[in-house]
Amino acid sequence: MARLTINGKTHDVDVDPTTPLLWAIRENVGLTGTKYGCGIAMCGACTVHVDGVATRSCAMAVSDAVGKQITTIEGLAQNGTLHRVQQAWIAHEVPQCGYCQSGMIMAAAELLKNTPKPTDADIDNAITNICRCGTFQQVRAAIHAAANA
Amino acid sequence: MNVVPKINRRTFVIGSAAVGGGLAIGFDLPFGGPVSALATGNGPELGVWVVVKPDDSVVIRIARSEMGQGTITGLAQLVAEELECDWSKVSYEYPTPGQNVARKRAWGSYSTGGSRGIRESHEYVRQGGASARMMLLQAAATEWKVPVEQCSAANSVITGPGNRSTTFGKVAEAAAKLPVPDKPKLKDPKDWKIAGKPIKRFGIVDKVTGKQVYGFDLTLPGMVNAAIKESPVFGGKVKSFDAAKVSGMKGVKKVMKVGDTAVAVVADTWWQAKTALDALPIVWDEGAHAKVSSDMIAETLKAGLDAEQAFVGNQNGDIKAALAGAAKKVEAVYAYPYQNHVCMEPMNATARYTADKCEVWVPTQDGEASFAAVLAASGLPADKCEVYKLDLGGGFGRRGAFQDYVHQAVIIAKEMPGTPVKLLWSREEDMAQGRFHPVMQCKLVGALDKDNNLTGLHMRLSGQSILAAVRPQIVEQQKGRDPLVFQGVADSGEHAFGYTIPNLLIDHAMRNPHVPPGFWRGVNINQNCIFLECFMDELATAAGQDALEFRRKLLGQHPRNLAVLNAVAERVGWGKPAPQGLFRGLSHMKAFGAYVAAAAEVSVTGNKIKVHRIVAATDPTYAVNPSQIDRQVAGSFVYGLSALFYQECTVKDGRIVELNFDSYDSMRIAQMPKVESIIMPAGGDGPWGGVGEPTICVAAPAVLNAYAAATGKRVRSFPLKNHNLELA
Numbered sequence: 001m002a003r004l005t006i007n008g009k010t011h012d013v014d015v016d017p018t019t020p021l022l023w024a025i026r027e028n029v030g031l032t033g034t035k036y037g038c039g040i041a042m043c044g045a046c047t048v049h050v051d052g053v054a055t056r057s058c059a060m061a062v063s064d065a066v067g068k069q070i071t072t073i074e075g076l077a078q079n080g081t082l083h084r085v086q087q088a089w090i091a092h093e094v095p096q097c098g099y100c101q102s103g104m105i106m107a108a109a110e111l112l113k114n115t116p117k118p119t120d121a122d123i124d125n126a127i128t129n130i131c132r133c134g135t136f137q138q139v140r141a142a143i144h145a146a147a148n149a
Numbered sequence: 150m151n152v153v154p155k156i157n158r159r160t161f162v163i164g165s166a167a168v169g170g171g172l173a174i175g176f177d178l179p180f181g182g183p184v185s186a187l188a189t190g191n192g193p194e195l196g197v198w199v200v201v202k203p204d205d206s207v208v209i210r211i212a213r214s215e216m217g218q219g220t221i222t223g224l225a226q227l228v229a230e231e232l233e234c235d236w237s238k239v240s241y242e243y244p245t246p247g248q249n250v251a252r253k254r255a256w257g258s259y260s261t262g263g264s265r266g267i268r269e270s271h272e273y274v275r276q277g278g279a280s281a282r283m284m285l286l287q288a289a290a291t292e293w294k295v296p297v298e299q300c301s302a303a304n305s306v307i308t309g310p311g312n313r314s315t316t317f318g319k320v321a322e323a324a325a326k327l328p329v330p331d332k333p334k335l336k337d338p339k340d341w342k343i344a345g346k347p348i349k350r351f352g353i354v355d356k357v358t359g360k361q362v363y364g365f366d367l368t369l370p371g372m373v374n375a376a377i378k379e380s381p382v383f384g385g386k387v388k389s390f391d392a393a394k395v396s397g398m399k400g401v402k403k404v405m406k407v408g409d410t411a412v413a414v415v416a417d418t419w420w421q422a423k424t425a426l427d428a429l430p431i432v433w434d435e436g437a438h439a440k441v442s443s444d445m446i447a448e449t450l451k452a453g454l455d456a457e458q459a460f461v462g463n464q465n466g467d468i469k470a471a472l473a474g475a476a477k478k479v480e481a482v483y484a485y486p487y488q489n490h491v492c493m494e495p496m497n498a499t500a501r502y503t504a505d506k507c508e509v510w511v512p513t514q515d516g517e518a519s520f521a522a523v524l525a526a527s528g529l530p531a532d533k534c535e536v537y538k539l540d541l542g543g544g545f546g547r548r549g550a551f552q553d554y555v556h557q558a559v560i561i562a563k564e565m566p567g568t569p570v571k572l573l574w575s576r577e578e579d580m581a582q583g584r585f586h587p588v589m590q591c592k593l594v595g596a597l598d599k600d601n602n603l604t605g606l607h608m609r610l611s612g613q614s615i616l617a618a619v620r621p622q623i624v625e626q627q628k629g630r631d632p633l634v635f636q637g638v639a640d641s642g643e644h645a646f647g648y649t650i651p652n653l654l655i656d657h658a659m660r661n662p663h664v665p666p667g668f669w670r671g672v673n674i675n676q677n678c679i680f681l682e683c684f685m686d687e688l689a690t691a692a693g694q695d696a697l698e699f700r701r702k703l704l705g706q707h708p709r710n711l712a713v714l715n716a717v718a719e720r721v722g723w724g725k726p727a728p729q730g731l732f733r734g735l736s737h738m739k740a741f742g743a744y745v746a747a748a749a750e751v752s753v754t755g756n757k758i759k760v761h762r763i764v765a766a767t768d769p770t771y772a773v774n775p776s777q778i779d780r781q782v783a784g785s786f787v788y789g790l791s792a793l794f795y796q797e798c799t800v801k802d803g804r805i806v807e808l809n810f811d812s813y814d815s816m817r818i819a820q821m822p823k824v825e826s827i828i829m830p831a832g833g834d835g836p837w838g839g840v841g842e843p844t845i846c847v848a849a850p851a852v853l854n855a856y857a858a859a860t861g862k863r864v865r866s867f868p869l870k871n872h873n874l875e876l877a
Contacts, residue, residue: 015420016399023420027374032366033359035542037493038576042810045493073359082358089357093349093776096784097217098356099363099493099542124819130810132493132543133217134787136821138780 007075044129096133193325198277219777231278264839347776453611453658462635466652471605475596494542514549522552526559584667587613678846734854743838
């Protein structure tokens, strides 16, 4: 049994401690907004915040997440108001199929927290998520818009 | 090609046979039977496409699937346009494949591939909207006892003589009792108010809040999870496996053979199932292909380049004489690799089976193909089967004609009657068991006369046929030929060759390795456009002519081809000096009924190629939602350039080597060029063109031609990583 703190709530999950955080979040806690794409920390679809740091949850064991504050896409909105990144994503109609977008949004939210006015180069360095639909042009525009919101 | 569907009272071979390189997916479904009510959309049905509820809300039925391409929004716009309803009151629903079967295919084809979602259904869905409007108007006219000609509809409101006014919702009940008008007159597209506009697509909010339920996310009461491993060597079988080694592991419920070729573990959670499967000793009978390698496949294809026998796809004049009499001959050989779709959401399906009912929830590009798979795998009749479509986390051609994961899920669920089983493929399984972009080589020989005019071209394709594997009936009808191989270079139709060359031969030596091929976004235009459009640049260079002028001379009889090419040339500034350090390349093609062109600007530093900008033009005849077209164009370039630079599925010991993104990379935002799209629909009464696929083919040759302009070097085999070239 491991105690995880996700979006401000504690969850006792009955999993092997080596289970990737991703699968505990999805299958044991039941928050499916965080996606599986590769399982080897390459694609970024599983990105969540762990103590405020954008982290690929497919490559973090549950045992390493105990005692930390985990935020998923479902916890990004505050008091019923969508995060400015989510709002910019809606305004720019960023998603196509949408499957990678939770991870993309979590990565963008962390970027703006650390770098409120990112340059294109900052975006290139911080956003390394794979999107097979190819939404990058809208992702870039939406990040700049969120920075200026 | 024209595939005539075989119709009898019981079955209907589903074939969406378009002109030219169109294709038909083959399966049998029994049509007609008990009609079940739709799960949602309760309210008066005005024909099969429109439901109007008393509160004026409008539900539009969509048969095609949404996978990010925006087709549900575009199709709804077309219906709403003719209906004259208030767009803010529109929602949509998917009639299930089972209902389509029960209602004798009232909603037509569900196939969402070949860029045909809108172009092949726009007429009948618009008619559906127009018929519904006429029924509403008639109901109001009858109530008011006035001639229907004196009534009109706009924005969900009907007005009549003497300031009479009512709403759609108020007359919908009466309208639903009227006969559905047949073949109503459609609006002139120049009068469109909803269609043709950059309206925001459905579903955005759920996709940015994590609420969108993909197949991977589905949860049903009492559900268990399955992981699966199929023989990594194509054609291999399961010899044995030692279930006892893992059956005691936590959560494991069942270890089972699935058909002859796969083993599955079922557990409480998928991670438990996957962990047990990884630990399960499996012995494979690897079959006849266990020694096949990429090199062997390449040798087989190479032999086809000069083979005597080949199927003709396009021919005029006398190519032999033209080559014999050439002042100058130019020759080149190109090669294109196997590639995987790598949808972000790996393949999956959820099935629940009892003796009385088999239900499947699946992200599918073709609900009817999924339904046929449920019938076949369950053994139950059509009225006891149902498929619930979920929006796809990427499709790109993997989830249409191929329903292997649906078969597997049903077979597993049959072993656990009453328990819903969610089958998820790992990324590794997804990449091992692809339906791969086929391999193709191409030898091109061009003849120039003493004045450097192109007098002849022989384009010999050698490689794999998708249809021979997937739809052998078509290949049989064509006496062994695969017409789809000639996409983009065909003699006529939606994939017609655009150049006029006095002596031409384009033919195909079919060579079919054991690797299963499939339809991969753009299908055969990907390689054909590289082969043709890079070679046109090679010819222009040999002729000492500008690449644009050389093409223009050959496009006089194809004004729409010429128009898109001219549009990108003008926008990119062709003929004027490029910014310092940048080099330009062009390409164009007609594909899936649309005319497309690209002009790329690249710089080269050492082995790094930076694609700065691509100007793209597309003429799909009509543009239903320009904003979504923009996104499809830019997105297709990400897909196409990722393939060009990074992606090859190599074969070793009969199996695929690359099983994840560490060996099969995909473009990131840092590599994204600035894409400027020019949408230039020509209009008119001709067939509409597609949007999702056509432009994918023009990015790679435009970039390759720009690279050659920068370096003088021609790369003729792919991906570029094999030449130590990187996308910067």
